[in-house]
Amino acid sequence: MKGGKGADGTKSAPGLRERSGTARPRMADVARIAGVSTATVSRALRQPELVSPEVRGKIAAAVEHLSYRPNLMAGALASARSKTIGVIIPSMINAFFSVTLEAIEEGLAGAGYQLLIGNSHYELETEERLITSMLAWSPAALVVTGCRHSRGAMRALLDTDVPIVEMWELTDNPIDTAIGFSQRDIGVAVARHFKERGARRLGFVGAMHQRDYRADARRAGFFETALSVGYEAPAEVQLPGLPTSVRGAKAFAELMSAHPDVDAVLCTNDIVALGALFEAQRLGWSVPERLKICGVGDVDFAAACEPGLSTVSLPRRAIGLKIAEVLRERIAGNLPTGGVHDLGFELVRRGST
Amino acid sequence: MKGGKGADGTKSAPGLRERSGTARPRMADVARIAGVSTATVSRALRQPELVSPEVRGKIAAAVEHLSYRPNLMAGALASARSKTIGVIIPSMINAFFSVTLEAIEEGLAGAGYQLLIGNSHYELETEERLITSMLAWSPAALVVTGCRHSRGAMRALLDTDVPIVEMWELTDNPIDTAIGFSQRDIGVAVARHFKERGARRLGFVGAMHQRDYRADARRAGFFETALSVGYEAPAEVQLPGLPTSVRGAKAFAELMSAHPDVDAVLCTNDIVALGALFEAQRLGWSVPERLKICGVGDVDFAAACEPGLSTVSLPRRAIGLKIAEVLRERIAGNLPTGGVHDLGFELVRRGST
DNA sequence: GATAGCGATGATAGCGGTTACATTTTCTCG
DNA sequence: CGAGAAAATGTAACCGCTATCATCGCTATC
CATH class of the missing domain: 3.40.50.2300 (Response regulator)
Structure with a gap:
């Protein structure tokens, strides 16, 4: 039965290393029952081909009988x-x-x-x-x-x-x-995609600017490529705290009210992008005609909403x-x-x- | 430098236990440098109050100097x-x-x-x-x-x-x-909620029927309560495979085409529910007027979509x-x-x- | 028939710590 | 100031398994 359940009143002196009634069997026990040495048991367990089938059988029986489980820590330490x-x-x-x-x-x-x-x-x-x-x-x-x-x-x-x-x-x-x-290339690819789709002015919704440097690399790729293909620097807003849909929606609304000319937004991930997508619908911007939104991650969910969310599928x-x-x-x-x-x-x- | 990098041509015989140039320091090394026994080092590390401040300092210095890290496996085995x-x-x-x-x-x-x-x-x-x-x-x-x-x-x-x-x-x-x-009570609560909201006929979208018995308990609570408050048995459809939004949308569509009279659906979790919600919008059912949808889990996302998804918030x-x-x-x-x-x-x- | 070779097994020294117990040092106090 | 208690440290026996090396039959070889 479970140890430690106080009800029985057995005060187990702390620190005292006691074996409860049925001690967990050791390899030595198996060895004794099988009539061999521990070395042989060890071999039988990890390199069975080195042990004769007969002995192997006896050991297997003993293991079974005692329901022996090797102590992985001991093994790990020794090896x-x-x-x-x-x-x-x-x-x-x-x-x-x-x-x-x-x-x-x-x-x-x-x-x-x-x-x-x-x-x-x-x-x-x-x-x-x-x-x-x-x-x-x-x-x-x-x-x-x-x-x-x-x-x-x-x-x-x-x-x-x-x-x-x-x-x-x-x-x-x-x-x-x-x-x-390449995280950076994601930003590059999205910027190019927006260009191809005819966007005029880009926007970016980021998060955890200083901490998630991978997200930052994506952002860098996006900004650099935007400039190099003829855009002005994308309008940007950073989420405070973790990227959630609700925060994403809010940040997106801010972005759009500060820069109404933006017509294509990259969000740092799909969760944020979905928040933005819904907010866009609430605000009455038509997607993708008036506004294009792209996320990163391809969460299960991105394919199910309406319209489907364009995103970057990662090899997770x-x-x-x-x-x-x-x-x-x-x-x-x-x-x-x-x-x-x-x-x-x-x-x-x-x-x- | 990293071991195992083949370039240098050092063929490290497999199985040969070799110490690379700088062996990882052992507690004995610390003890020697600090001029005490390993027992004292061990104590200094795990019950510092048992060791005099002076010795403690020497040991700390030795630890620092060797950048010693105790081998957790050895410690775990011994204790x-x-x-x-x-x-x-x-x-x-x-x-x-x-x-x-x-x-x-x-x-x-x-x-x-x-x-x-x-x-x-x-x-x-x-x-x-x-x-x-x-x-x-x-x-x-x-x-x-x-x-x-x-x-x-x-x-x-x-x-x-x-x-x-x-x-x-x-x-x-x-x-x-x-x-x-209580998983079961979730089903109970949602059934009652639907009743309060005036639903006429209930539906259920489940998944992993035989494997996720917790989800099954929710379902059971939902069905039993539905009956006990006067509904007929909810119309039901089970997803094949893992619950995803896309599958949820599809299953939901099937449910509704087979039972057009259903006006309130409980989905086994929010992911599925969101798929259903979007599918409902695509199909032109107005939510919540014509159709009510409830999920389970309160994923971040449930609050951001339009309309917001009613759901059961779990104390995760x-x-x-x-x-x-x-x-x-x-x-x-x-x-x-x-x-x-x-x-x-x-x-x-x-x-x- | 003696010897080498080989497969199977046993004996045993660690692996790197922890800790019960012994021992030494330092207080405490009559 | 010395005895006894308390605090600090050392000694050494494990923890349970792995791996090296020695040993023991047996068979193949000359």
């Missing part, structure tokens, strides 16, 4: 490697990262890996803390979001033998392996699967060298542009 | 407890669980805990596998979603001393602690914070006994009903 993958993302709420996370998990769970997840909250210092504390678990690999890190984090990442993957961004100079796409799932693939190779030792994998993105044109 | 919290959720993509996850993390990260996350994909067998493998890490606590488990999982959960929290659901008979709300964040709170107490040993915490939900009426 100096654990079946754990550390993943650091800047936000758990952001559905984009969740999809990537799920894909990593799918690609690796079968091989018995567990995901150790950390949330950096878009803060480089928090990321550094997480990196060092995750490395203290000797994970089989560590996945971080982005290619920009604090000095301390950089040192820790370069200094370890754990395979490192930087995701959701590209760089010429990866610590080890980078898997993602592909990133995760690729990470899993690379990591499997990497851990198996086949792929000693890192590299950069550009998974691209896709501008999905729907009704809103 | 039979790890600063790890296992959390099993049925889906990582589902934003609801993500919010709870983030809240758990927020409430616990400060205390140095790491989240070990598993995805059960709404499968009880997968959950069982995850439970046993997570328990093999001796986590400080284990959080599972829901109160229904396979026999094997149940046995494992009852048999361990690790504190267990069942979340997102209530039960009269928790394994240890349950923190959530509150659940996570409560879990963190209970766990902190629990781990500190103050709160030996479990219990059931009903965090309730709230029907949020917006324009769509």
Whole structure:
């Protein structure tokens, strides 16, 4: 029964290491019952081909009988490697990262890996803390979001033998392996798209200006391209706080009232864009005729609204699967060298542009 | 520099346990430099008040100098407890669980805990596998979603001393602690709400009928209450596969074409409901006059669309914070006994009903 | 028939900490 | 000032498993 339930009055002296009635079986117990040494049990469990079928059978029976589960920490300590993958993302709420996370998990769970997840909250210092504390678990690999890190984090990442993957961004100079796409080029592509669609004056709704530097890269690409194809600098407004639809709607309204000549708006992500889209409808601007709206992310939802939201589809799932693939190779030792994998993105044109 | 980068031609024999140039410092190194025993170092690190300030200073200096990080696995093995919290959720993509996850993390990260996350994909067998493998890490606590488990999982959960929290659901008979709300009552509340609003004939759009039994409990509450307040059994359609907006729109259209008399629809969640809402607009049904639509979850987005989506707001964040709170107490040993915490939900009426 | 070769298994030293217990140092106070 | 208690530190036995190396039969080889 559950320990710790006070009702029985058993005051368990804190700190006293007591084995409750049925102790969790150890490998030694299995070995004893099967009549072999622990070394053989260990082998039978991790490299069965080294053990004779007969003994293997006895061990399996003992394991079954005791319902033995190896203590992974002991194993990890002894072998100096654990079946754990550390993943650091800047936000758990952001559905984009969740999809990537799920894909990593799918690609690796079968091989018995567990995901150790950390949330950096878009803060480089928090990321550094997480990196060092995750490395203290000797994970089989560590996945971080982005290619920009604090000095301390950089040192820790370069200094370890754990395979490192930087995701959701590209760089010429990866610590080890980078898997993602060019954030900047997204801005470029949308600006060009607006041009093609005949927009006259561009606008931009951003968020977390100083913290989310990936979003900032998109913005930079958008602004530079706008200028280079003949626009004046896009009108801009930044959301206070996290990007939500409600805030997006409000910010969009401000943008349009300050710059009524704007006729094409890029929003930092789809959530914001959808807020803007609805606000536009409420305000009576016809989309896409009078006003074009484009988001980033291609959330499930963008395809369902009316008009459909044009957006940039990101390889969120592909990133995760690729990470899993690379990591499997990497851990198996086949792929000693890192590299950069550009998974691209896709501008999905729907009704809103 | 990074190990494993092939360029230098160093073929590192696999399996050979080699220390790269600068070995990771061990506690013994710190002890030597500080001129004390490892026991003292260990104490200085985890119960500083037991060590004299002077020695503490020397140790801190040595730690700093070597940039020593304790090997958490060794510590966990020796102390039979790890600063790890296992959390099993049925889906990582589902934003609801993500919010709870983030809240758990927020409430616990400060205390140095790491989240070990598993995805059960709404499968009880997968959950069982995850439970046993997570328990093999001796986590400080284990959080599972829901109160229904396979026999094997149940046995494992009852048999361990690790504190267990069942979340997102209530039960009269928790394994240890349950923190959530009544799924069934949500269905009840929405049925009553429709009645109050004068609906004549109810409809229901569901998903994952056989897998997501929590959604099923909502459905049951809705159907039973519908009957008990005088409706005939709601017209129903089930989505094939995961609940998405696009599928929701389609299923909703089917429902309405098969049962044109339906004038109030409960959708299993907001994503589906929003698909339905837009489809309704496309089809020219006026909302809420001709047709009322209600979702579940209160996603950010539900407040932004036009008309606003009526929905049931779930205590997603509150659940996570409560879990963190209970766990902190629990781990500190103050709160030996479990219990059931009903965090309730709230029907949020917006324009769509 | 002695020897090498090979597969299967056992013995055992760690992995890097934690902690019960022993020991030493420092107070406290009659 | 010395005894006893309290505080600070050291000693060493684990935690439970992995991995190296030694050992033990047996068969293949000359």
